[in-house]
Amino acid sequence: SPVCSLGNIWIAGRSSCLAMEACAETAHSAAIRTVGLAKDERGERMRDWMGRDIHYLRVSLTERCNLKCIYCREETEFCKAKQELSLMELTQLMRIFVDLGITKVRLTGGEPLVRKDLEQIVQMIASFPQINDLSITTNAQGLAERLPVLHHAGLRRVNISLDSLDADRYRRMTRGGELDKVLDSIHAAVKENMTVKINTVLVRGENDTEIGDFIALARDYPVDVRFIELMPFSTLGAADGRRVSGSEILERYPFLHPVEVRDPSQPAKDYCGEGFAGRVGLINPVSHKFCNKCSRVRLTSDGKLRMCLGQDEETDLRPWLCSTGDSLKQVIREAIYQKPEEHSFCSAFHATRAMNQIGG
Numbered sequence: 568s569p570v571c572s573l574g575n576i577w578i579a580g581r582s583s584c585l586a587m588e589a590c591a592e593t594a595h596s597a598a599i600r601t602v603g604l605a606k607d608e609r610g611e612r613m614r615d616w617m618g619r620d621i622h623y624l625r626v627s628l629t630e631r632c633n634l635k636c637i638y639c640r641e642e643t644e645f646c647k648a649k650q651e652l653s654l655m656e657l658t659q660l661m662r663i664f665v666d667l668g669i670t671k672v673r674l675t676g677g678e679p680l681v682r683k684d685l686e687q688i689v690q691m692i693a694s695f696p697q698i699n700d701l702s703i704t705t706n707a708q709g710l711a712e713r714l715p716v717l718h719h720a721g722l723r724r725v726n727i728s729l730d731s732l733d734a735d736r737y738r739r740m741t742r743g744g745e746l747d748k749v750l751d752s753i754h755a756a757v758k759e760n761m762t763v764k765i766n767t768v769l770v771r772g773e774n775d776t777e778i779g780d781f782i783a784l785a786r787d788y789p790v791d792v793r794f795i796e797l798m799p800f801s802t803l804g805a806a807d808g809r810r811v812s813g814s815e816i817l818e819r820y821p822f823l824h825p826v827e828v829r830d831p832s833q834p835a836k837d838y839c840g841e842g843f844a845g846r847v848g849l850i851n852p853v854s855h856k857f858c859n860k861c862s863r864v865r866l867t868s869d870g871k872l873r874m875c876l877g878q879d880e881e882t883d884l885r886p887w888l889c890s891t892g893d894s895l896k897q898v899i900r901e902a903i904y905q906k907p908e909e910h911s912f913c914s915a916f917h918a919t920r921a922m923n924q925i926g927g
């Protein structure tokens with residue numbers, strides 16, 4: 568029987584679900600002629616219309632966040648505990664995504680740590696043998712205490728957002744975050760032998776004076792520091808003059824030399840200096856787009872499949888959760904096949920949702 572925890576909504580929506588299933592069968596018959604599916608030793612693989620191998624799912628667990636980073640959402644924006652996908656719904660979806668060839672998952676939000684069932688979600692995803700890479704992106708406020716259980720549940724990699732090594736600036740940029748909590752979490756994760764990456768969004772006039780300090784962190788500590796170019800979300804993100812490009816960093820720090828990337832589909836270009844314990848990564852989605860090698864799609868916390876961060880089209884999967892048979896799988900397959908060619912950050916992109924609502 569279909570897994571569905573929508574209660575009354577399921578009963579009310581059942582007849583429309585059946586109608587949608589019928590539609591999906593028809594749509595699928597047409598789609599199957601065009602959708603590029605291939606089977607290999609991993610099972611089914613998804614390729615979009617451009618032939619890109621889609622094996623990476625970014626799952627947003629919530630829109631809620633305990634911080635309000637200045638480039639992510641507006642200060643006044645109220646963060647709703649909207650209809651978040653439950654553990655049961657996420658399990659149903661993961662089964663299908665894994666069947667379709669997803670091997671890599673990153674949990675994000677909002678702030679994934681605000682989900683009380685995060686440990687169970689990690690355990691559920693880690694239990695799929697096909698998933699060979701499971702990680703989380705977090706602001707790490709309160710991560711240190713939960714790390715041992717998360718590690719035990721199957722989490723091996725953490726990306727920690729950290730925009731300043733100065734406590735006052737960090738508090739200002741995050742509108743309330745505590746630097747000590749992040750640093751404690753970084754130490755705890757390194758101690759647990761987890762792979763740690765630091766995500767730093769550079770904002771000119773704010774934290775661009777700290778680039779050298781962050782590079783020194785990668786020199787002295789076994790963590791990768793990745794400078795992420797400001798993307799056009801929120802009023803601040805839309806201000807081109809605040810963006811600091813990777814080329815500018817390389818000009819200012821010429822001792823950084825390129826090194827071979829660990830994963831060819833990763834967005835970061837990696838650099839090192841003499842004797843570095845970690846690496847410096849440059850992620851330049853605006854000045855150097857990497858859409859041609861994009862392998863990811865996104866699942867929002869309210870059940871929408873979003874094929875591109877920088878394009879607003881989404882497919883609502885929630886109505887299909889109560890369907891029987893292969894309808895949901897077909898809807899996902901078809902949506903992924905139509906993944907847009909590239910983002911439109913450079914051509915007057917106005918996101919209809921803030922970054923925390925999509926899942927960064």
Ligand code: SAM
Pocket residue numbers: 632638639675676677678679704705706726727728766767768795796797798799800801804922923926927
């Ligand atoms: N709350 C978690 C965190 O802080 O890492 C996960 C969600 S946050 C939206 C995910 C990532 O998106 C963070 O690394 C954040 O810095 C990045 N991000 C948010 N808004 C951005 C923007 N306008 N440009 C570039 N990166 C952004």
